[in-house]
Amino acid sequence: MANHLYLVDGSGYIFRAYHRLPPLTNRHGQPAGAVYGFTTMLWKLLDDLGRADGPSHLAVIFDASSKTFRNTMYDQYKAHRPPPPPDLTPQFPVIRDAVRAFSVPCIEEEGLEADDIIACYAKAALAEGWQVTIVSSDKDLMQLIEPGLDLLDTMNNRRIGAAEVVEKFGVPPEQLGDVLALMGDSVDNVPGVPGVGAKTAAQLIQEHGNLENVLAAADGIKKPKLRQSLIDHADAARMSRELVRLVCDRPLAQPLDQLAMQGVPPEPLRAFLEDQGFRSLLTKLGGATADAAPPPPRPADEPAFVHKDYETVTDEAALDRWIADAFAAGAVAVDTETNDLDCIRATLVGISLATAPGKACYIPIAHGGDGLLAEAPAQLSRETVLGKLKPLMEDPSILKIGQNLKYDLIMFRRHGVDVTPYDDTMLLSYDLDAGLGAHGMDDLAKRHLSHACIEFKTVCGTGKSAITFDKVPLDKATEYAAEDADVTLRLWRKLKPRLGLEAATRVYELVDRPLVPVIAEMERAGILVDRAELARLSAEFGQEILRLEGEVHEIAGTKFAIGSPQQLGKVLFEGMGLKGGKKGKSGAWSTDVTELERLAGEGAEIARKVLDWRQMTKLKSTYTDALQQEINPETGRVHTSYSLAVAQTGRLSSNEPNLQNIPIRTEVGRRIRHAFVAGPGNVLISADYSQIELRLAAHMADVPQLKQAFAEGTDIHSLTATELFGEVNRDTRGRAKTINFAILYGISSWGLAARLGTDRADAQAMIDRYFERFPGINRYIAETIAQVREHGFVTTLFGRKLHLPAIKGKTVGERQGAERQAINAPIQGTSADIIKRAMVRMGPNLAAAGLGDVRMLLQVHDELVFELPEAQVDAATAVIRETMERAAEPAIRLDVPLGVEIGVAANWGDAH
Incomplete structure (x- = not known):
């Protein structure tokens, strides 16, 4: 196997680490x-590298000091950078100790920046025919990319x-x-032009080739100013070119062969962790002792909220x-204020920042007076603020750092600003505490x-x-x-x-956090x-509703408000004398869907027609009427909003309008999907996971027959019919x-008996x-219930943790309900995680295949909908299928294949 050198930008890691955690102290x-x-x-x-195509050689590279040959070349180089925070400086040597504790080479050199040392090692390794990966996203290091080297x-x-x-x-x-x-x-204070x-x-x-x-x-x-x-500034540009040029020909501080990976011996690492008192990491290593160290320290007490400050x-x-403060802090909380909840139509009114607890500001950019004659307050222009931010x-x-950052990403992107990197506190809460409460800021x-x-x-009243936020006085707005x-x-x-302490890092970093900009782009x-x-x-x-209404009234022998449960109950059980009705606590007859379906099943024609009337009325009011009002007049499109932290199982939910509840099992419901169309010259692709929950059940419950059936493409329901009834026909399937x-x-x-129309004994x-x-299913259910209890x-x-506090409920009904949820939640939640991973990977995979014109528009349960030029259908279909089928990998390798059904048409209805 060819040598593969990984070079870790340790200096970048330090600042990421410092700003990801609150102030902590060691033992x-x-x-x-x-x-x-x-x-x-x-x-x-x-x-992660050890589980993937692990490196043969690896080193962590640091900056030795803040002064290098570039300061001699230009004394203002990095002059604006503030000194490291006082509590970070003493941690630098300990971090070097941490690297050595992993038995990994730790390299730094006076006079050179970490980027230069990385460049020297990268070029030397490439010259030997090695493959090189630089662990960093630094734009300066991107200059080094060539065949055999990536970041x-x-x-x-x-x-x-x-x-x-x-x-x-x-x-x-x-x-x-x-x-x-x-x-x-x-x-870095590189002047440029x-x-x-x-x-x-x-x-x-692009036009001229080089500087x-x-x-x-x-x-x-032609442009005079340019x-x-x-x-x-030609001389400044030439000097800037030398400032950004990486040194790559200095002698290596350690020969390449001394960077060989030998594994991580536990004892140096154990001694370091015990000295620092990192109990949770000792546990991970398998060596925590009762007196090893106190629990991880808590964040220092924070100041009270003082709004006047x-x-x-x-x-x-x-x-x-404030911008300088944010750079010095290395992390900044950000929030946008607008005049509308709809981020596609809203106007950006202002932006707030916080760089430390109690240290926050508001930057108004579009506030006006409350009233026609009121004068707008003094404020910076939107162009100035966004240009500087x-x-x-x-x-x-x-x-x-944002709370429900998706909204803010869309607002910034509409003004040409791509926010990265980021954390979302709503998703942090969701991945830590799903099921234990809401995740809104309040x-x-x-x-x-x-x-x-x-x-x-x-x-705002x-x-x-009520007034919109742009009319709020600045003191109150601030x-x-x-x-x-x-x-x-x-x-x-x-x-x-x-996250790390409660094993939530994986789902946050691999599933939910990277999904935010993907969803933002879909909504846009x-x-x-x-x-x-x-x-x-x-x-x-409307005509069908009137026809059904007339038929219901004719059968009833009287006119009444079909939409009134009270009037309908009286007609059915008192006027018509239908049997089996039941009254609720209010004394009114029950006319819910279960009751009406019972009556219809017993031959009451009026009940079936009322059900049809209800469905038609709902389709008209909720979809065909309401969707017309949701069309954005500027784009001609409907821009649904996806909630990322509502469904306990991890599923996305769609609202304003809800496009996930359009019925597809009835012909009349499917017709609504025909109104969703592709633009001129484009088509829609619908890609739908086939029976994904049953496939996951086969894997998670380890059921050999089901796994084999999916591997061979056997019809799973026919297999079950054979196993249970000994034959396959329309009824048994x-x-x-x-x-x-x-x-x-x-x-x-009882529930199965009701669904199959049989008695409880037969159902049991x-x-x-x-x-x-299928004993594996029974074992899975028993183990899952034991786990939740x-x-x-x-x-x-x-x-992903799915908390079910009702498992400790006071009543048997609560506890049994939690058990039923627990059985399906891991399967449905894993299904949600997989399609999210597919969505995260889809854009990069399409772009890598030269299919940047393919846009992902909708996610509906197990289905993704795309819009694309008709000429790209074949190429896009292959990428979409492979991305979805391999979405779980490499984090999870399933024992069953994931099937994907793909349809193409000019409208959504025909594509699905």
Whole structure:
């Protein structure tokens, strides 16, 4: 096997570790948050690499000091960078000790930056024919990418090659240094050429080939400001080119063969962990002792909420100061304020930031007076604020923290700002405490901070007197908005440390967190809707409703309000004398769907027609009428909003409008999907997992017959019919299908009897026979119920915890209900995790195949919907199928194949 060298940017790891955890101390009372974070990150990296195509050689590279040859070349280089936080500096040598404790080479060299040392080792290894991976997402290191060398971005779990560089910067790696020289770098104080950003720099290099050619052609550039800036700052550009050029020819501090991986001997690591008092990591190593160390320390006490201390930022100097604070802190909480809950239609009104507990500000950008004659308050322009915030929001070394960040990502993206990297406190809470409470900011603040947030209605009012946020006076707006950012930062400091301690890192980092920008882009894209078709259906449904209403009244012998349960109950059970009715506590007759289906099954024609009337009325009011109002007048599309932290099993939910509840089992319901169409020249692809929950049940319960059937493509319901009834026909297959799904939902013999139309004894006999033929299912159910009774939660294959507190309920009904939920939750939750992973990988996979025009529009349970040029259907179908079929890998390797059914058409109805 060829040698594969991994070079870890240790300096980048340090700052990521420091800003991911709140202030902690070790057993000696010394600062240790960065040490703890760095140790867990390096451990995870080594574990992940060991399970994948592990490295043959590896080293961690650090900056030796802040002064290098670049400071001699330009004394202002990195001059604006603040010194490291006082509590971080003493952790630097301990972090080096942590690397050595893993028996991994730790390399640094005076006069060179870590990037230069990495470049020297990378070039030397490539010259020997080795493969090289640099563990970093630093744009400067992207210059090194060539065949045989890539970057591994562990924060976003992706590989960066030449294609990703072209996608991000518009030029290949060999031209990236010229682009960086032109655009400069405000963080490192590389001057560049004023007025030249990334896009302009890329265009210039694309056109002229390199920096010197650009400068030579400056006189002929048509844009006057750009031309003059290039002429005036040519020397600065040339110096910038040398500042960003990586040194790659210095002698190596340690020979390549000394970087060989020998595994991680436990004893040096154990001694280090015991000295630091990292009890949870000792447990992971398998060596925790009763007196090893105290529990991990808690975040230091935080200041009280003092709203008058929040700052309203209305001038550039103040904004610059806050941005500098954010860079110095390395992490910043951010929140946007708008004039509408619909982020596609909303106007950005202001932005709030928080850099430390109690230290927050509000930057108004579109506030006006409350009234026609009121004067707008003094505030910075949207262009100024976003122009200054863009480098901060896009800087890979600064963590951005949000609460339900999807909304904010969309607002920023609408204005050309791509926020990365990020954490979302709503998702942190969701992945830690699903089932234990809501995950909105107000709920989390009460639960974790004992703080009641200012209510929106307090500042904007309610009812007819309500105003939009852009009309709120700045003092009140600042208290409300800055508090949001302050609360978000404090919640992050409480929740983020729990991820590793409570085994939630995997689902957060591999499933939920990377999904946020994917969903944001889907919501922005929306799906085209044929208004005329919806109007036609509304009219047709309206006629059908009138016809059914007349028939119901004729059968009843009287006119009444069919939509009134009270009037309908009286007609059915008193006027018509139908038997078996039951009254509720209010004394009114029950007319719910169960009761009406019972009556219909007993031959009451009126009950069937009332059910049809209800369905038609719901389809008209909820979909064909309402969807017309949801069409965005600017895009002609419907932009549904996905909730990422509502369904306890991890599933996404769709609202405003809800596109996941459009009925598809009835012909009339399917017709609504025909109104969802592709744009001109495009088609829709519907890709749907086939029987994914049954496949997962076969894997998770380890059922040989089911696993073999799925591997061979056998019809699973026919197999069950053979096992239970000894023969396969339409009736036995239908009954087997009902049983297959019912068992996975923990159905009782009473419930199965009702579904199959048989008595309880027969239903119980079928359940017993099912467990006899598939004992793995019975074992899985028993083990799952035992787990939820003992721990109060069950888990998916990806480690998502699904808490079911009702398992400790006071009544038998509560406890049995929790048990039924527990049986299906791991299966349904794993299914949700898998389709989320497919969604996260879909964009990069399509882009890598040259299919950047394919857009993912909708996720509906086990189905994904795409819009794409018709000419790309074959190529896209192959990528979509492979991405979905392999979505669980490499984290989970299933014993059964995942089947994907794909349809193509001009509208959603025909595609599905």
